[in-house]
Amino acid sequence: MIDLHIHTIATPHHATWEPETLAAVAARTGLQVIAATDHNTTAQVRAVQEAGARHGVRVISGVEIDSGFPAGRSDDLLPFKLWHTLVYGVDPDAPRLQALCREVYERNLADAAALRIALADRGFRLDTLGVTQRPPNVADVGTALARGNELPGRLADDDDEIAGMRYILTHMAGAYRPVSVAEVIAVAHGCGGVAVLAHPGRSKGIYAIPATSDDIAAMVTAGLDGLEVYYPAHRPEQVEQYTRLAQQHGLLITGGSDSHHPYQPLARWSIDLCRAFLERTGI
Numbered sequence: 101m102i103d104l105h106i107h108t109i110a111t112p113h114h115a116t117w118e119p120e121t122l123a124a125v126a127a128r129t130g131l132q133v134i135a136a137t138d139h140n141t142t143a144q145v146r147a148v149q150e151a152g153a154r155h156g157v158r159v160i161s162g163v164e165i166d167s168g169f170p171a172g173r174s175d176d177l178l179p180f181k182l183w184h185t186l187v188y189g190v191d192p193d194a195p196r197l198q199a200l201c202r203e204v205y206e207r208n209l210a211d212a213a214a215l216r217i218a219l220a221d222r223g224f225r226l227d228t229l230g231v232t233q234r235p236p237n238v239a240d241v242g243t244a245l246a247r248g249n250e251l252p253g254r255l256a257d258d259d260d261e262i263a264g265m266r267y268i269l270t271h272m273a274g275a276y277r278p279v280s281v282a283e284v285i286a287v288a289h290g291c292g293g294v295a296v297l298a299h300p301g302r303s304k305g306i307y308a309i310p311a312t313s314d315d316i317a318a319m320v321t322a323g324l325d326g327l328e329v330y331y332p333a334h335r336p337e338q339v340e341q342y343t344r345l346a347q348q349h350g351l352l353i354t355g356g357s358d359s360h361h362p363y364q365p366l367a368r369w370s371i372d373l374c375r376a377f378l379e380r381t382g383i
Contacts, residue, residue, distance in 0.1 A: 101368040102378070104135040104160065105186065105298065105328065105356020110144035113234075115360040119144055123151035123159075129366050133383055135188060135356070137162035140204045142192035160381055162188045163197065164298060166204055168278035169319060181315065182269075182307055183297060185284040186328065186354070189381040190293035200287045204279055208237045211276050215241045215268065218275060224249050238276050242268055255305070262305035269306055282322040289323060294380055296326035296354050301338035310338070313345060320349045326377060330355025330369050352377040 107115035108122060115138070126134050134157055136148040145161045152159035165187060168180040190197050215238065216226060225248035229236050236244075242264025245251070253270065254263045268275055281297075288295040297319060300311035316327070329342045330353070346353050354377050357367035371378065 110138040119147040127155040135160040135162040145192035169281040190291040294325040326352030
């Protein structure tokens with residue numbers, strides 16, 4: 101059994117899996133293979149691998165990169181969509197991968213600083229940013245924007261972060277500049293790894309608009325290697341859809357829980373579902 105999408109304490113501010121605890125729970129759950137896939141950092145990969153070795157669990161090196169890609173033909177609202185791109189099978193200390201992680205982090209902070217000025221110039225209040233304990237990122241700015249202001253286009257089910265990001269992406273073109281999925285793919289391939297689109301069917305407002313066949317075809321053209329077909333929030337018809345698209349484009353299939361905390365259950369997908377991926381990553 102496998103779970104190829106798990107976050108540890110290296111994912112800043114919203115994940116609490118300690119490496120030793122994760123490895124122990126994975127072993128008790130009956131998992132033979134897991135992957136450490138923190139957001140934009142590989143800081144805990146070695147620790148999880150060492151803990152996994154003590155508990156008889158193989159640990160694949162991974163990282164989940166915040167990224168963007170031009171919207172498919174069916175979406176004319178956004179210049180690009182936001183995606184999470186999983187990179188697997190790369191030395192966690194590889195210089196090109198580390199440079200990519202730094203670029204994501206530094207670009208986000210720079211965009212956040214510029215957004216604070218631009219939004220203030222438009223008369224928006226960002227009062228809650230004053231209580232953050234770290235330099236605010238773009239999502240922090242979006243959250244403060246929605247908490248302190250009435251925003252046009254806010255949907256009834258948008259939380260503050262989604263509502264603020266919706267405004268930034270639809271009313272402030274070019275203000276947020278995520279690295280492109282194509283850049284992530286290039287780094288993955290340059291380091292001997294594979295790039296997989298995370299949770300393509302997840303729906304989370306502006307952050308996760310389910311991938312269309314056009315979206316996937318375009319990313320395949322850019323070199324995408326796989327799809328995370330098996331994911332807790334994917335409905336059966338989505339699993340069928342993304343399996344079909346993976347087969348159509350010759351993509352690897354993966355599955356993961358996206359667990360961030362011990363109270364979020366780990367997945368137990370069959371190795372047979374992801375055998376080609378495991379072979380590609382040397383398992």
